[in-house]
Amino acid sequence: MSRNLAILLAAGGSLALLLGAWGFQYIGGLAPCPMCLWQRWPHMGAVAVGVLAYGARPAILPVIGALMASISGVIGIYHSGVERGWWQGPSTCAGGGDISGMSPEDLLAQIMEAPLVRCDEVAWQMLGLSMASWNAVASFALAGLWLYAATRPSPK
Numbered sequence: 001m002s003r004n005l006a007i008l009l010a011a012g013g014s015l016a017l018l019l020g021a022w023g024f025q026y027i028g029g030l031a032p033c034p035m036c037l038w039q040r041w042p043h044m045g046a047v048a049v050g051v052l053a054y055g056a057r058p059a060i061l062p063v064i065g066a067l068m069a070s071i072s073g074v075i076g077i078y079h080s081g082v083e084r085g086w087w088q089g090p091s092t093c094a095g096g097g098d099i100s101g102m103s104p105e106d107l108l109a110q111i112m113e114a115p116l117v118r119c120d121e122v123a124w125q126m127l128g129l130s131m132a133s134w135n136a137v138a139s140f141a142l143a144g145l146w147l148y149a150a151t152r153p154s155p156k
Helices: 003-027 034-053 060-083 104-113 131-151
Strands: none
Touching: 003 034, 003 060, 003 131, 034 060, 034 131, 060 131
């Protein structure tokens, strides 16, 4: 397998994971918790690295792609451990938005209507593994593809 094909497969794998997560979110109505969102950012970075690395000479780019995929995998392992009660997760979640000018009643209504998404509950699983666990497995496989690409000769 050539360097460019490995890069294409690795970056395409990250893109597929992102599309799957967005599909679960926007089509399936499964809102992500904060840790789910954390796992997406490195994949976005890996896709960007794939665009830069495809056909490029810098040998460091596939290594950066492997690092991005590995970071998402590590977050996935951490999230899986939180889901299974192996360790404590984050104690708070970040909120956002401008609440100035809202009445207390409007603010309370907004809070009550917001979906509660917990990081310590498995929202979906297949074959005994949660979405976070599957992300970890796939991310480390993609990191292996990136490292394989790093060992192949750069295009001339």
